[in-house]
Amino acid sequence: xxxxxxxGIGAGNYEGMTxxxxxxxxxxxxxxxxxxYCDLIRxxxxxxxxxxxxxxxxxxxxxxxxxxxxxxxxxxxICSGDAGIYGMASPILSLAExxxxxxxxVAGVTAASSGAALLGSPLTSDFAVISLSDLLTPHETIxxxxxHAAMADLCIVLYNPSSRKRADYxxxxxxxxxxxxxxxxxxxxxxxxxxxxxxxxVMTLRDLKYYPADMFTxxxxxxxxxxxxxxxxxxxxxxxxx
Numbered sequence: 001x002x003x004x005x006x007x008g009i010g011a012g013n014y015e016g017m018t019x020x021x022x023x024x025x026x027x028x029x030x031x032x033x034x035x036x037y038c039d040l041i042r043x044x045x046x047x048x049x050x051x052x053x054x055x056x057x058x059x060x061x062x063x064x065x066x067x068x069x070x071x072x073x074x075x076x077x078i079c080s081g082d083a084g085i086y087g088m089a090s091p092i093l094s095l096a097e098x099x100x101x102x103x104x105x106v107a108g109v110t111a112a113s114s115g116a117a118l119l120g121s122p123l124t125s126d127f128a129v130i131s132l133s134d135l136l137t138p139h140e141t142i143x144x145x146x147x148h149a150a151m152a153d154l155c156i157v158l159y160n161p162s163s164r165k166r167a168d169y170x171x172x173x174x175x176x177x178x179x180x181x182x183x184x185x186x187x188x189x190x191x192x193x194x195x196x197x198x199x200x201x202v203m204t205l206r207d208l209k210y211y212p213a214d215m216f217t218x219x220x221x222x223x224x225x226x227x228x229x230x231x232x233x234x235x236x237x238x239x240x241x242x
Contacts, residue, residue: 077092119233187202
């Protein structure tokens with residue numbers, strides 16, 4: 001059977017991968033992915049053959065993986081976090097029929113989950129995940145989604161909060177949320193999750209506005225029930241009042 005596995009590798013450390021992800025990569029003859037992700041997992045799968053492409057070559061990468069799978073090679077396409085959350089599952093599925101390849105999606109641990117664990121329990125209630133990258137989504141659409149999430153008192157997780165070209169995007173996002181939330185709203189950041197230099201910090205929305213985030217930072221904005229409990233970011237679920 002001609003099959004391609006699209007595998008979420010979590011943060012990239014072996015301990016953070018699901019058993020399903022490890023099994024899929026052990027079964028693969030070829031692993032295809034973004035160069036950084038291939039470098040992260042190569043030490044754990046040294047006997048495997050790797051093919052990688054740099055950033056901005058996503059469709060080329062998908063076609064490489066599908067071509068090798070169509071030729072009968074057991075192939076896995078890797079993505080950070082979960083393959084279906086800002087990952088490559090969508091383009092792979094869109095192209096797969098063209099190659100006559102069956103696609104298996106292997107779930108991984110996304111940064112919203114792994115970052116939340118570092119910070120405490122910020123996502124105990126309803127939440128929204130929004131990427132601040134406007135590479136594929138117009139910034140007006142991002143701000144509209146952020147506005148409605150803030151108005152709805154949802155906890156908010158921000159992916160891709162800042163980059164060299166988008167240095168002020170997190171500041172602008174915090175300012176927008178503060179139109180509907182107190183500046184004292186409890187927030188948190190998780191940086192380099194599961195990698196060298198991993199850190200987590202709890203702060204207020206006021207302080208978050210000036211936080212020097214980068215593309216390896218995941219940002220958490222609490223709702224009206226989120227508290228700082230002993231240095232941990234905790235969103236109360238309601239059991240405490242039962």
